[in-house]
Amino acid sequence: MNILAIDTSNYVMGVAVLRDGAVAGEYVTNIKKNHSIRLMPAIDQLMRETGMKPDELDRIAVAHGPGSYTGVRIGLATAKTMAWTLDIPVVGISSLEAVARQGAFFDGYVCPFFDARRGLVYTGLYDQEMNVVKEETNVLMEDWLEELAALEAPVLFVSQDLAVHQDLIVEKLGDNAVLPSAPYHFARPSIIAAVAADKEPGNLHELVPNYLRLPEAEAKWLEQQRNK
Amino acid sequence: MSNDQYLLAIETSCDETAVAIVKNERELVTNVVASQIESHKRFGGVVPEIASRHHIEQMTITLEEALEKSGLTIDDMDAIAVTEGPGLVGALLVGVNAAKSIAFAKQKPLVGVHHIAGHIYANRLEKEFEFPLLSLVVSGGHTELVLMREHGSFEIIGETRDDAAGEAYDKVARTLKLPYPGGPQIDRLAKEGEETIDFPRAWLEDGSYDFSFSGLKSAVINRLHNAKQKGEVLRDEDVAASFQASVVDVLSTKAVRAAKEYGVKQMIVAGGVAANSGLRKALQEKFEDIDTDLLIPPIHLCTDNAAMIAAAGAVAYNQGHRAGWDLNANPGLDLEAYGNRKT
Numbered sequence: 401m402n403i404l405a406i407d408t409s410n411y412v413m414g415v416a417v418l419r420d421g422a423v424a425g426e427y428v429t430n431i432k433k434n435h436s437i438r439l440m441p442a443i444d445q446l447m448r449e450t451g452m453k454p455d456e457l458d459r460i461a462v463a464h465g466p467g468s469y470t471g472v473r474i475g476l477a478t479a480k481t482m483a484w485t486l487d488i489p490v491v492g493i494s495s496l497e498a499v500a501r502q503g504a505f506f507d508g509y510v511c512p513f514f515d516a517r518r519g520l521v522y523t524g525l526y527d528q529e530m531n532v533v534k535e536e537t538n539v540l541m542e543d544w545l546e547e548l549a550a551l552e553a554p555v556l557f558v559s560q561d562l563a564v565h566q567d568l569i570v571e572k573l574g575d576n577a578v579l580p581s582a583p584y585h586f587a588r589p590s591i592i593a594a595v596a597a598d599k600e601p602g603n604l605h606e607l608v609p610n611y612l613r614l615p616e617a618e619a620k621w622l623e624q625q626r627n628k
Numbered sequence: 629m630s631n632d633q634y635l636l637a638i639e640t641s642c643d644e645t646a647v648a649i650v651k652n653e654r655e656l657v658t659n660v661v662a663s664q665i666e667s668h669k670r671f672g673g674v675v676p677e678i679a680s681r682h683h684i685e686q687m688t689i690t691l692e693e694a695l696e697k698s699g700l701t702i703d704d705m706d707a708i709a710v711t712e713g714p715g716l717v718g719a720l721l722v723g724v725n726a727a728k729s730i731a732f733a734k735q736k737p738l739v740g741v742h743h744i745a746g747h748i749y750a751n752r753l754e755k756e757f758e759f760p761l762l763s764l765v766v767s768g769g770h771t772e773l774v775l776m777r778e779h780g781s782f783e784i785i786g787e788t789r790d791d792a793a794g795e796a797y798d799k800v801a802r803t804l805k806l807p808y809p810g811g812p813q814i815d816r817l818a819k820e821g822e823e824t825i826d827f828p829r830a831w832l833e834d835g836s837y838d839f840s841f842s843g844l845k846s847a848v849i850n851r852l853h854n855a856k857q858k859g860e861v862l863r864d865e866d867v868a869a870s871f872q873a874s875v876v877d878v879l880s881t882k883a884v885r886a887a888k889e890y891g892v893k894q895m896i897v898a899g900g901v902a903a904n905s906g907l908r909k910a911l912q913e914k915f916e917d918i919d920t921d922l923l924i925p926p927i928h929l930c931t932d933n934a935a936m937i938a939a940a941g942a943v944a945y946n947q948g949h950r951a952g953w954d955l956n957a958n959p960g961l962d963l964e965a966y967g968n969r970k971t
């Protein structure tokens with residue numbers, strides 16, 4: 401199966417091309433630059449260098465969030481529309497699962513997270529087989545770490561935002577907190593592609609971002625309705 | 629092989645997800661607009677994040693509907709056009725990246741379009757342009773007089789110094805507690821009222837084609853406030869009629885004066901406020917006696933749509949303009965700079 405994978409859900413921009421299931425090429429940057437300007441040139445370059453023509457693609461994989469709202473939409477607008485144009489399936493992969501897979505060989509739980517400001521994180525918990533142990537959520541890191549500490553087992557933390565929460569993690573989990581070195585903290589697009597290869601594609605139109613959070617205006621509006 | 633040229637366009641600059649196909653620059657084939665008005669109503673205006681969320685949900689559905697209605701396929705298209713700006717950045721990004729993806733997938737040329745150029749070109753789907761022409765662009769974000777000496781060239785001879793006309797409508801509507809969007813509501817009320825209040829007209833310096841509506845907006849709000857304090861009852865219909873009379877007077881008077889001074893063959897009214905019946909009527913009366921043809925598009929082409937982007941995009945395409953894979957959303961895109969672009 402020939403797959404194009406796209407991840408623009410956070411600072412990392414990743415593009416991968418798989419030909420017949422094998423990784424033909426991968427392009428990853430970890431810089432704070434505009435995905436909208438850089439994504440299609442990156443796809444174009446990688447596809448040309450790997451000799452993959454758009455009409456040879458069988459499937460498109462995309463990280464569908466959580467993450468930067470705008471970043472996730474750039475990835476989804478690109479993946480969905482390209483798949484629709486080529487009349488091939490598109491498969492969405494959780495942006496958290498994509499990072500979690502960096503810890504696939506860890507003997508214990510894997511906790512990917514993205515900082516969501518004001519003490520909050522987007523996070524979830526996976527076991528070694530990448531089964532979901534705790535559903536993805538938008539939660540106060542402090543509360544979340546209490547939950548993880550209660551497991552009394554080693555947890556591998558994978559996150560670009562590790563520095564923001566590192567002290568708290570160590571405080572709450574002590575020796576059960578395992579913190580790998582820098583290259584393990586962001587998703588690999590080739591892994592997103594490989595996961596997507598095994599997943600049953602859903603309806604293309606129904607693939608939408610997983611924001612894990614309401615827009616601020618809507619949250620406020622709902623609050624007002626409740627207080628009425 | 630037919631020699632017909634088809635162009636597909638996407639517009640997502642505000643709260644409409646729109647896709648259209650135009651044939652040979654001027655023939656509208658399909659025009660699909662997925663409106664989000666219902667979602668934004670409860671907030672009294674467009675919420676950018678919610679608009680962006682709707683766009684990503686609606687984009688491929690709208691594309692599919694447009695193609696199905698046209699009976700054509702992407703392979704039939706000669707090029708893909710998209711609004712690159714101005715507008716809400718998060719909203720524009722969905723359309724821009726979708727357009728790039730179609731163009732890349734089928735290796736078709738890609739063309740970026742200025743939203744206001746689109747509003748002006750909406751009229752070319754109705755009637756061929758004759759240069760020089762002037763366009764009065766009036767919408768929620770714009771109030772401009774644009775001079776065109778030839779295709780693709782835009783010279784702004786007057787613009788608002790503060791609020792856009794549509795913005796003033798929305799603010800006055802909110803003060804009168806009318807539901808969103810306020811423009812059509814005021815227009816409706818104005819028809820039932822009379823100009824009983826003499827609101828100011830901002831003519832600005834002699835010979836200026838610029839506009840200003842913030843003074844008028846404040847005058848309306850102050851007048852309502854004073855009336856309330858004195859226990860005086862003002863009919864909303866009369867307030868609406870008086871406010872609308874001031875806006876329409878300034879817009880139509882300046883438009884006529886500019887048309888005469890520049891000796892234009894056509895005056896094109898463009899943008900959402902072009903749907904306003906008071907403005908249409910005043911312009912029709914004032915342009916009756918002069919040699920300039922007044923063109924006002926049907927309402928579905930006044931409000932945001934992709935047919936207008938296709939119409940402007942087709943001309944840009946035939947003039948040789950091409951966007952690269954690095955095309956980005958440009959929320960502050962300048963119309964004159966867009967007209968002078970080299971690529």
Ligand SMILES: [Zn+2]
Pocket residue numbers: 743747767899900931932
């Ligand atoms: Zn508009």
